Amino acid sequence: MQLGILGLPKSGKTALFNALTASRQATGKFRASNTTNVGVAAVGDRRLEQLRDLYRPKRYVPAQVRFVDVPGIDRGRGETLDLAELRMMDALVHVVRAFEDAELLHPAGDVDPQRDIAAIDLELILADYEVVERRLERLVQAQKRGLTDQEKRERALLSDRVLPALEAETSLRRLDFAAEEEKRLSGYGLLSRKPMLLILNVDEELAGDPDAAAGVDAPPCSDLLAVSARLEEEISRLDPADQGDFLAEAGLDQPSAVRVVQAGYELLGLISFFTVGEDEVRAWTIRRGSTAVTAAGAVHSDIERGFIRAEVTAWRDLIDAGSLAVCRERATLRLEGKGYPVRDGEVVHFRFNV
């Protein structure tokens, strides 16, 4: 999973990036840097950690998430979003300033999360508009030589549905497209189509407050999470052994790295399944509803091709039993066929033959 972090200047994007990836990129009251930060974070998952402690494997491989943190844009200085990077992302994380800091000027003058959410949404809509308009112009030019059926369908989709929505300043993520249309659009990396996670960057005192996001509405098809980026950044720099205490003191059960990634999985309809053994305990990411044979393909194409059966058990049942052999005795280990929909948190062992 790849998540692109964006937002207005000085909203706390890099502070959040640092917290998520345990990095130490420069943040600051003045333009810290103009560069895009890229980092990879292991997905913290207590279920997988328990399985690791049970198996003590040679290799422990949590799922990974790639984060890209693009510099904030200052329209006044004629800057534009770093779109090339963002177009490749699975989802966008918009960091919205909600914290008060008299010494740190907000680019729009005052703190107003709802306004900033709309402003960035509009940026994305405008960027998509340019892409779609350009593509349509090219298709119109190509009409002279005659359009293929594919191109005709594409033109109709863009001119009848996509462009009018953008003209009406509607994010494309609010539209329903047929699977085939979706495929046609996917190559453009349309930004207002991408699932959006809003991170409300709140004052440190509100870090663990369940009502921290009260009064701010997430637009349709997006999700909202309150995080104190600076506090989380500070905690992420502490000795791992101390982090739990500091999180608990702030009223937090899990660090933002876990909460943000969980929200991202939810938004994208992703789940994890696990493979276990003395050699390796590992998490795999698949779409919710994927069948056992698709899950096998996530591990290796040979296993998908030679798929015979999947042995499936819930992670909790394995922890309770202490071994797959005991699961088998207790009949909590089941044999499933190709079409079985794998569920979140299941431990799967594939039987295959190539």
Ligand SMILES: Nc1nc2c(ncn2[C@@H]2O[C@H](COP(=O)(O)OP(=O)(O)OP(=O)(O)O)[C@@H](O)[C@H]2O)c(=O)[nH]1
């Ligand atoms: N008071 C307060 N300050 C914060 C918070 N989060 C970030 N900051 C501060 O805001 C300033 C800007 O933070 P950055 O993370 O650099 O912001 P950014 O969005 O990456 O900024 P650009 O990349 O320049 O657009 C830094 O001085 C941070 O320490 C917060 O929750 N509370």
Ligand SMILES: [Mg+2]
């Ligand atoms: Mg930054």
